[in-house]
Each structure stands twice: as C-alpha cells, then as structure tokens.
Amino acid sequence: MSHIFPRHTRQAPPVAVSGEGCYLFDASGKQYLDASGGAAVSCLGHNNAIVVDAIKAQLDKVAFAHTGFFTSEPAEALADLLISNAPGDLDRVYLVSGGSEATEAAIKLARQYWVEKGEPKRGKIIARKQSYHGNTIGALSAGGNEWRRAQFGPLLLDVSHIDPCYEYRLKRDDETPEEYGLRAAQALEDEILRLGPDTVMAFMAEPVVGATAGALAPAPGYFKRIREICDKYGVLLILDEVMCGMGRTGSLFACEQDGIAPDIACIAKGLGAGYQPIGAMLCTSQIYETIEQGSGFFQHGHTYIGHPTAAACGHAVVSEIINRDLVSRVRKQGDALSERLASRFGQHPHVGDLRGRGLFRGVELVAGRDSKEPFDPSRGVAAKIKKAAFAEGLICYPMSGTIDGQRGDHILLAPPFIIEDEQLDELVEKLETAISAVI
Structure with a gap:
C-alpha cells in the first residue's frame, strides 16, 4: 500500500x-x-552527466543557504548567464522553484511596481482565454482555462480574459494571417479602454501557448502590436515562457522570434531540465530600480528561492544548451x-x-x-x-x-x-x- x-x-x-x-x-x-x-x-x-556532476559538486560545497542571509556563487553565475542571453532590457533574476512560483512572483512584482510608482489604482490584470500560468491562486486566476478554474472560482482574483490568438479557429476566411493577428491584438486595447487605462497593471501571455492549447503559436505581427499597445498605455507586458522558453521553440527565449521583449519574463521547466526544481522571474532594470529607489524590499519570497544546488543545476543546463x-x-x-x-x-x-x-x-x-x-x-x-x-x-x-x-x-x-x-x-x-x- x-x-x-x-x-x-x-x-x-x-x-x-x-x-x-x-x-x-x-x-x-x-x-x-x-x-x-x-x-x-x-x-x-x-x-546528462555534466548536469548530474554539477549538482554533485555543489552538494559537496553547500546544499542550501537561505536568501534572507546569503547569496551564493551558483545563483550569481546563473543570473549572469541568463541576463547575458536575455532579450531587451531584462536585467535582474529572481530565482524560484518552479513555473507557478515564477508567474505568482511576476504578478506580485507588477502590483508592487505600480504602488511604488505612486499609481496604486493599477491593480488589474488582463490575460487570455485558454492560457495556463500555473496552479497557485494568483497564477490560476491569470490562466484562462475554465475547466482548471471552475471549482476554485470563489477563491480566484478578478482577471479579465480576452480571446487567444487562435488562427485555426478564429481567423475569418476573408482575412490574411497578418490581418487576423492585428485584429486579435486589438482585443487587448479594447479591454484596456473598457477597464480604464489607469487601472491596468499588466497583460500576461504565453508567446506559444502550451498545455491548454497545444503549441499554439501567434499569427504574424500579433505580439509586435501587443507590445505597442502595452507601451501606449503604460501596461507591463509579462511573458510566461515557463513551457515554451529555454530553447524549446527554436530560440533561447521564445519571444525573440516575434521581435519583442517583455517587461517581466517567467521561465522554469527547461531551466532545470528535470534535474532540480527551479524557475525564474526576470525583470527590466526600470522595474528593479523602482523598487530599489522606493522601499528597497520586494514583499514576496519562499524558503527555497535562490537554492544553491538548484542554481548550479540551472547553470549547467543553460550552459549545455548554449555550448552545444x-x-x-x-x-x-x-x-x-x-x-x-x-x-x-x-x-x-x-x-x-x-x-x-x-x-x-x-x-x-x-x-x-x-x-x-x-x-x-x-x-x-x-x-x-x-x-x-x-x-x-x-x-x-x-x-x-x-x-x-x-x-x-x-x-x-x-x-x-x-x-x-x-x-x-x-x-x-x-x-x-x-x-x-x-x-
């Protein structure tokens, strides 16, 4: 038994x-x-022998050191490696233990950013139907799969969900893929205007939707227009690359193929390749400096964030992906x-x-x-x-x-x-x- x-x-x-x-x-x-x-x-x-050996070597040094007291060499090295290969202005790495933790941290950072900027009315998230962002309450709230959300409905945050960019089912016969991509993206601007631009803190999306839609890639031009809309209204763009990132779609960060960069990115899964539980939230220098010059304290955390052994694993995995x-x-x-x-x-x-x-x-x-x-x-x-x-x-x-x-x-x-x-x-x-x- x-x-x-x-x-x-x-x-x-x-x-x-x-x-x-x-x-x-x-x-x-x-x-x-x-x-x-x-x-x-x-x-x-x-x-994979290189990853296994990196984990063993770290265990011989220090397995765990709480980030309330220490940083660690492998955590610093992994952060440097990720940022040196990250798109846009991504500049800081917050190491966690998995994808749900990464997206949860992203949601909370987006909220704290606006509070510290003096715009506390910005507390609304827009996401997409048929996306999946994890199983914690915040992440599940952002996710748009009704079956996964149904029984937890009374516990979930109030998140707006627009239609996904789903060419196979939502493109009209009289549209080109490019025309459909622009129309699909317009749903974001329409929702921002409906809610009130000064109330929206972030838009969250998977560049290529994974579990709940089956490798659903965007139509041409969709994410470039999404980036423009976010910039127009000062809305943070959070890209959830937990499943589609770390080389899975043919570029280290999936968004690179759409010619954009997020304000906050979430990675996991392929970051540890299954050898250790690890994920990460990456943010721009602008977001980090707002916290740094304000309270100086990100009001969030878990016991195992920045875990040295997991970070050593992540560094070995990303190095394998790059070096090979x-x-x-x-x-x-x-x-x-x-x-x-x-x-x-x-x-x-x-x-x-x-x-x-x-x-x-x-x-x-x-x-x-x-x-x-x-x-x-x-x-x-x-x-x-x-x-x-x-x-x-x-x-x-x-x-x-x-x-x-x-x-x-x-x-x-x-x-x-x-x-x-x-x-x-x-x-x-x-x-x-x-x-x-x-x-």
Missing part, C-alpha cells in the same frame, strides 16, 4: 527507476520514449518532426491542425476535418490517447478542452533536444498507433 497522494486516486502508475537519453524505464524494465519531456521539462534528456548550440538542433529536429507529422497526419480525417515551433508541436484532433467539429467531450479522446500511447511505450501530453476548456482535444509533443531521427520515426509511428486505437 502506497502512502503517496497521487494525481489520480484511481490510477496506479508504474515506478520509474532509471532514464537514459530520450528514454525512461520502469521497474518491470519497460522502455518509454519521452516524447513530451514529461511536461516540456526534460530538454536534455535523462542522465542545442537551439540550432531544436530548429533542425523541429523541422524534421514537423515534416513527419505532416506526412503522417496532414490529410488524416481526424487531425484538424498541426502547429508549433521548434520541438514544441501540437496536433489538434477533430471529429470531422472539413467541419472542424470537435469530438464530444464525453468520449474522453485525449485521456484515452494518453493511455494508449503509454501502453505502446510513448509518453506524450494529450489534453481536452482545447477550444473553451470543455470542447476540443489536442496532443502536445515536446521531446528532448537531443532526439535523433530514428526516435522521431518511433514517436510518429507509436502516436499513429495510439490515435488509431482510440478513434
């Missing part, structure tokens, strides 16, 4: 005992191709995966859309390709595909509620950056077997 409180009380998952490269192994010896990196986490694959030029490999293997998916599923009667960037790919499933009609939610298509794929030895990330939190199914793929061509073939083959078994 287990005393673990599992994710689902009616499921008994196998015991993971080892990992090597793109594979995990359970206690029975069964091999699983990790085609989603868990949840877009294991970017370097499993058992794995971002270029993500683009190359991402194209190879995209070609394989298009060849196998491009005309599939139950695949409506193939999308994404780099090694961050989404497959949207439909009952009818021409009608774009989703499967009846009662069928539980995504959950069944996850189970069928796992039985085949494939770890992928299917989710339901793609369209509105209830309707729609997609499969998210986010394999390790080191994946080889033959493993891409294995991925697509096993995915097709799973989809066929369910549909």
Whole structure:
C-alpha cells in the first residue's frame, strides 16, 4: 500500500527507476520514449552527466543557504548567464522553484511596481482565454482555462480574459494571417479602454501557448502590436515562457522570434531540465530600480528561492544548451518532426491542425476535418490517447478542452533536444498507433 497522494486516486502508475537519453524505464524494465519531456521539462534528456556532476559538486560545497542571509556563487553565475542571453532590457533574476512560483512572483512584482510608482489604482490584470500560468491562486486566476478554474472560482482574483490568438479557429476566411493577428491584438486595447487605462497593471501571455492549447503559436505581427499597445498605455507586458522558453521553440527565449521583449519574463521547466526544481522571474532594470529607489524590499519570497544546488543545476543546463548550440538542433529536429507529422497526419480525417515551433508541436484532433467539429467531450479522446500511447511505450501530453476548456482535444509533443531521427520515426509511428486505437 502506497502512502503517496497521487494525481489520480484511481490510477496506479508504474515506478520509474532509471532514464537514459530520450528514454525512461520502469521497474518491470519497460522502455518509454519521452516524447513530451514529461511536461516540456526534460530538454536534455535523462542522465546528462555534466548536469548530474554539477549538482554533485555543489552538494559537496553547500546544499542550501537561505536568501534572507546569503547569496551564493551558483545563483550569481546563473543570473549572469541568463541576463547575458536575455532579450531587451531584462536585467535582474529572481530565482524560484518552479513555473507557478515564477508567474505568482511576476504578478506580485507588477502590483508592487505600480504602488511604488505612486499609481496604486493599477491593480488589474488582463490575460487570455485558454492560457495556463500555473496552479497557485494568483497564477490560476491569470490562466484562462475554465475547466482548471471552475471549482476554485470563489477563491480566484478578478482577471479579465480576452480571446487567444487562435488562427485555426478564429481567423475569418476573408482575412490574411497578418490581418487576423492585428485584429486579435486589438482585443487587448479594447479591454484596456473598457477597464480604464489607469487601472491596468499588466497583460500576461504565453508567446506559444502550451498545455491548454497545444503549441499554439501567434499569427504574424500579433505580439509586435501587443507590445505597442502595452507601451501606449503604460501596461507591463509579462511573458510566461515557463513551457515554451529555454530553447524549446527554436530560440533561447521564445519571444525573440516575434521581435519583442517583455517587461517581466517567467521561465522554469527547461531551466532545470528535470534535474532540480527551479524557475525564474526576470525583470527590466526600470522595474528593479523602482523598487530599489522606493522601499528597497520586494514583499514576496519562499524558503527555497535562490537554492544553491538548484542554481548550479540551472547553470549547467543553460550552459549545455548554449555550448552545444542545442537551439540550432531544436530548429533542425523541429523541422524534421514537423515534416513527419505532416506526412503522417496532414490529410488524416481526424487531425484538424498541426502547429508549433521548434520541438514544441501540437496536433489538434477533430471529429470531422472539413467541419472542424470537435469530438464530444464525453468520449474522453485525449485521456484515452494518453493511455494508449503509454501502453505502446510513448509518453506524450494529450489534453481536452482545447477550444473553451470543455470542447476540443489536442496532443502536445515536446521531446528532448537531443532526439535523433530514428526516435522521431518511433514517436510518429507509436502516436499513429495510439490515435488509431482510440478513434
């Protein structure tokens, strides 16, 4: 009998005992191709010797030192490395233990920034439907997936949600992608004006939406217009790159491909690659200096922020990504995966859309390709595909509620950056077997 409180009380998952490269192994010896990196986490694959050695070496020095008393060498080194490769005016790094902590810290920093600037009326956040920003109350409030929010509704903050940039379902036939991108972005300005520009503190969005929409990339020009609107009204732009950042989409920071930089960025998952729990919030020098010249104290914190061992891990992971030029490999293997998916599923009667960037790919499933009609939610298509794929030895990330939190199914793929061509073939083959078994 287990005393673990599992994710689902009616499921008994196998015991993971080892990992090597793109594979995990359970206690029975069964091999699983990790085609989603868990949840877009294991970017370097499993058992990377350089990262493991960096963690061991740090443990021999100092495992933990509370940031109320100390900084540490690995924390300083990781912050320097991140800022030296960060876009725009990002200048300071606040190290946390995961993605939800990073987005929660971003929301609180945005609020404190405006208070210390003497604009306390700015307390409203605008975010997007069908985004996911984490599971703490603030992060869940900013997230726009109704299924995830529903039972916690009375606890959530009052956050406005505009439509996502969802070309497959929301672009009109008479629009070009560029025209649609501008129209989708206009929803932000409309909402700012509705709420009152002097009340809005921040807009939060994922550059490429992950878990709840399946690698949903923006239309051309969308984020440039979003940046312009934020600048026009003095609204902070918070970009949640927890899932899509750290090289996953083909650039170290996902927003680089849209030619913009945020005021606050959130990263995690690929920052630690699964070897340690770590995340980070990055902010501009302007935001930092406002706090520095005001109270001097960010009224926020957790026991394990800036954890030396986690920071040593993060530094090793980011160094591996940069030194091995794995971002270029993500683009190359991402194209190879995209070609394989298009060849196998491009005309599939139950695949409506193939999308994404780099090694961050989404497959949207439909009952009818021409009608774009989703499967009846009662069928539980995504959950069944996850189970069928796992039985085949494939770890992928299917989710339901793609369209509105209830309707729609997609499969998210986010394999390790080191994946080889033959493993891409294995991925697509096993995915097709799973989809066929369910549909």
